[in-house]
Amino acid sequence: MQSVSFSYNAKNTGRALNRVSFFVTRGERVAILGHNGSGKSTLTRIMGGLLDPDEGVCEINGKNIQDMPFRELRGTVGMVFQDPENQIVAAMVEDDAAFAPENQGLPPDDIQARVELALAEADMMHKKDSPVSALSGGEKQRLALAGALAADVECLILDEPTAMLDPQGRLTVEKVLRSLHEDGMTILQITHQLEAESFSDIDKIIVLSHGAVKWEGNTGDFWNMAGDLGFELPDSIRFRKWLDVHGMNFPDSLAGIIPTPQNHSSGKNTGAEKYIIQHLSFKHDEKNKALTDISAEIYAGEWLSIIGRTGSGKSTLVQHLNALYKIQEGQISLDGNPLPQKGEGLTELRRKTGLVFQHPEDQLFSPTVKEELAFAPKNAGFKGNELDEAIIYGLECAGLGRDFLERNPVALSGGERRLVAIASVLSARPECVVLDEPLAGLDAHYQRIILEMLGRLRNEGKTIITITHDLNTALKYSDRILILRAGEKICEGSPREVIHPITESLPQEAWPEALRLSAEIRTVNPNFPLVYDYDELIALCGA
Amino acid sequence: MYLTNINLGQYIPTGSFIHRLDPRAKLFSLLMIISAVFPTQSIPGAVMWAVALILLIAASKIPFKIVAMSARPILFLVIFTFIFNIIAGYFSKGDFLSAINTAIFTASRLLILMLFAVMLPLTTAPLELADGIDALLSPLERFRFPAHECAMMIGMALRFIPLLMQETDKIMRAQLSRGARLDQGNIFQRAKAFFPVLIPLMVIIFRRADEVATAMEARGYDGKSGRTRRKPLVWKKSDTLAVCLGAIIAGIFFMS
Numbered sequence: 001m002q003s004v005s006f007s008y009n010a011k012n013t014g015r016a017l018n019r020v021s022f023f024v025t026r027g028e029r030v031a032i033l034g035h036n037g038s039g040k041s042t043l044t045r046i047m048g049g050l051l052d053p054d055e056g057v058c059e060i061n062g063k064n065i066q067d068m069p070f071r072e073l074r075g076t077v078g079m080v081f082q083d084p085e086n087q088i089v090a091a092m093v094e095d096d097a098a099f100a101p102e103n104q105g106l107p108p109d110d111i112q113a114r115v116e117l118a119l120a121e122a123d124m125m126h127k128k129d130s131p132v133s134a135l136s137g138g139e140k141q142r143l144a145l146a147g148a149l150a151a152d153v154e155c156l157i158l159d160e161p162t163a164m165l166d167p168q169g170r171l172t173v174e175k176v177l178r179s180l181h182e183d184g185m186t187i188l189q190i191t192h193q194l195e196a197e198s199f200s201d202i203d204k205i206i207v208l209s210h211g212a213v214k215w216e217g218n219t220g221d222f223w224n225m226a227g228d229l230g231f232e233l234p235d236s237i238r239f240r241k242w243l244d245v246h247g248m249n250f251p252d253s254l255a256g257i258i259p260t261p262q263n264h265s266s267g268k269n270t271g272a273e274k275y276i277i278q279h280l281s282f283k284h285d286e287k288n289k290a291l292t293d294i295s296a297e298i299y300a301g302e303w304l305s306i307i308g309r310t311g312s313g314k315s316t317l318v319q320h321l322n323a324l325y326k327i328q329e330g331q332i333s334l335d336g337n338p339l340p341q342k343g344e345g346l347t348e349l350r351r352k353t354g355l356v357f358q359h360p361e362d363q364l365f366s367p368t369v370k371e372e373l374a375f376a377p378k379n380a381g382f383k384g385n386e387l388d389e390a391i392i393y394g395l396e397c398a399g400l401g402r403d404f405l406e407r408n409p410v411a412l413s414g415g416e417r418r419l420v421a422i423a424s425v426l427s428a429r430p431e432c433v434v435l436d437e438p439l440a441g442l443d444a445h446y447q448r449i450i451l452e453m454l455g456r457l458r459n460e461g462k463t464i465i466t467i468t469h470d471l472n473t474a475l476k477y478s479d480r481i482l483i484l485r486a487g488e489k490i491c492e493g494s495p496r497e498v499i500h501p502i503t504e505s506l507p508q509e510a511w512p513e514a515l516r517l518s519a520e521i522r523t524v525n526p527n528f529p530l531v532y533d534y535d536e537l538i539a540l541c542g543a
Numbered sequence: 544m545y546l547t548n549i550n551l552g553q554y555i556p557t558g559s560f561i562h563r564l565d566p567r568a569k570l571f572s573l574l575m576i577i578s579a580v581f582p583t584q585s586i587p588g589a590v591m592w593a594v595a596l597i598l599l600i601a602a603s604k605i606p607f608k609i610v611a612m613s614a615r616p617i618l619f620l621v622i623f624t625f626i627f628n629i630i631a632g633y634f635s636k637g638d639f640l641s642a643i644n645t646a647i648f649t650a651s652r653l654l655i656l657m658l659f660a661v662m663l664p665l666t667t668a669p670l671e672l673a674d675g676i677d678a679l680l681s682p683l684e685r686f687r688f689p690a691h692e693c694a695m696m697i698g699m700a701l702r703f704i705p706l707l708m709q710e711t712d713k714i715m716r717a718q719l720s721r722g723a724r725l726d727q728g729n730i731f732q733r734a735k736a737f738f739p740v741l742i743p744l745m746v747i748i749f750r751r752a753d754e755v756a757t758a759m760e761a762r763g764y765d766g767k768s769g770r771t772r773r774k775p776l777v778w779k780k781s782d783t784l785a786v787c788l789g790a791i792i793a794g795i796f797f798m799s
Binding site: 089 | 669671713742751757764
């Protein structure tokens with residue numbers, strides 16, 4: 001691959017991409033960074049030959065990809081997209097990996113050889129006879145990688161390949177990408193989030209903003225520029241930079257420091273019990289136990305984070321809180337009364353405890369934001385003035401202006417749609433708000449907006465419950481944390497209290513970065529405490 | 544009322560010899576069996592079919608419960624047929640007993656038929672099934688019938704049914720927790736209450752379809768011929784045997 005350069009105009013909607021030019025050398029691993037709506041996806045599709053640019057050319061190995069025969073192009077460039085489900089066509093792992101070489105018309109023996117090689121490269125050989133339905137998210141995405149590799153491509157284009165995975169799944173995909181790069185594969189990776197692990201072996205970073213290349217350079221230069229370009233650095237990189245500035249190296253020069261004791265407010269405490277869950281067990285069918293003997297308290301006015309891997313029972317647990325799942329075994333009480341399971345009590349329960357599902361913007365159905373916001377309060381029996389006020393209340397909670405009321409949700413950006421969806425639950429004035437992965441798929445800007453909103457709602461006295469697999473955010477923002485694994489409660493407590501169980505039950509790669517750094521410092525300085533917060537880490541070292 | 548537990552004839556790999564049969568052999572046999580079940584008129588005949596069905600399920604190593612669950616969506620149709628037959632039979636002949644007799648007979652025949660049909664996707668992977676349908680329909684391509692496209696469409700639809708069920712379930716839960724009343728009121732109110740589920744579902748289906756098509760194109764699928772197979776369909780002795788067996792059983796019923 002010598003060079004890729006082109007520009008592209010989308011005709012009516014203004015330019016999605018505007019005179020974008022850059023080149024990628026064979027064997028390089030390049031990250032293309034951009035916020036939501038920066039034109040990343042359009043660029044991916046053009047580079048993959050799935051969209052034709054209006055203007056300009058995209059070349060591979062000196063050939064314009066528009067002029068390349070279909071088979072040659074598809075044997076040169078492989079693509080992997082965000083959602084693994086949408087890329088898997090077959091029911092069995094081997095059959096799916098065979099799809100590309102089958103399309104190339106190879107003889108059966110060659111197909112089998114390609115399949116086995118690709119599965120081995122994607123670290124999926126041990127699953128070769130499994131049905132796709134038995135795979136985890138990370139495994140599915142590695143299968144999608146194998147599916148692309150099986151076409152015997154020279155270059156991979158990846159569109160946010162880890163965005164939908166939990167941290168452990170992300171790590172396995174990342175490991176495969178790293179070893180592919182070592183073997184000489186050219187990789188172009190489009191993303192909006194920076195992760196320290198993936199950036200260690202990236203050769204070049206291209207920042208895309210409003211459809212144009214805003215910055216281009218190597219990783220080292222990027223760390224110095226990241227703030228100005230609107231990106232946040234991973235904690236580990238920030239920390240190393242900070243040490244550099246202070247003339248220290250890591251971790252040896254921290255061996256001698258005596259950390260100053262910090263004053264911790266021990267979490268915001270907390271009103272009466274809102275929910276009391278006792279010995280809750282639940283199974284979807286005889287074999288699959290989703291929850292086993294969970295007991296926990298949720299206090300009024302606190303922010304509780306529920307943490308666990310995909311499939312650990314988080315969603316099942318919270319869907320008990322507004323009786324979407326009926327209690328099979330155990331008890332739940334709300335404000336001292338048993339949780340209603342039907343009738344008028346149920347209607348009131350669903351108003352009092354609002355539940356925002358994962359990707360809630362997919363559940364919008366109204367032609368205007370106003371009608372969307374009116375849905376929940378109307379169902380709860382709000383009328384007239386009360387209803388109008390509820391709509392405005394929801395809108396203001398989400399920090400959206402009145403001008404949004406008459407707009408069509410379809411025409412909003414992804415981040416705005418997420419806010420509208422959250423507002424559509426808040427408009428029924430719930431006392432308790434449950435959110436399933438509220439930050440998933442959003443860029444840093446909207447993540448901040450939502451985190452601030454949740455903090456504000458908590459300070460108003462609402463009980464906030466979030467489900468996440470992002471430990472870092474959970475430790476930083478919530479008052480208490482509940483950790484689930486395979487349907488069982490591992491522990492529950494303030495961020496400080498759960499640190500030890502976390503270090504014991506999770507592999508080190510899955511720890512928050514600040515925690516990992518402090519653990520590394522402890523290897524040379526046993527007096528150093530385990531901390532999870534970057535600012536605290538800096539404060540300790542500053543002594 | 545939630546949909547996650549319904550298994551709509553999703554492929555369940557058990558590695559049984561039924562699974563390993565050529566999809567064309569299975570399609571053939573199914574066609575013969577269906578055409579023979581229809582004219583079955585005697586009680587012993589129906590019992591024999593039921594036995595054959597049970598043997599088939601046992602041979603496939605698929606748990607009976609899963610087959611029964613797959614039939615749940617068609618149960619409504621069976622019950623409807625049953626009731627309709629009783630009413631129709633009673634009013635036309637005036638004999639209640641014989642009406643019930645016919646009703647039981649018709650309904651159970653329908654059930655057996657459906658269960659045989661359900662065994663096909665349960666024991667055949669979607670792409671394999673698509674290959675089989677493709678092969679059987681390919682003679683029609685001479686008359687410009689898009690056989691390959693049809694086959695691929697069926698295969699993809701089967702592949703994505705469970706995902707769409709999950710999506711539907713999730714949307715239903717989300718709207719229920721916003722206070723939607725999906726299960727109350729008369730039929731018009733219910734239909735109207737379903738809009739908040741239907742509209743997002745449509746959006747998701749179209750988006751998924753678009754993404755799947757893009758991903759397939761990126762892997763070199765262009766919808767034209769020239770595709771080869773990792774495991775080409777090979778007609779084995781066991782396939783001939785299976786078709787013969789199907790033909791013999793069907794033949795016996797036609798004779799009797």
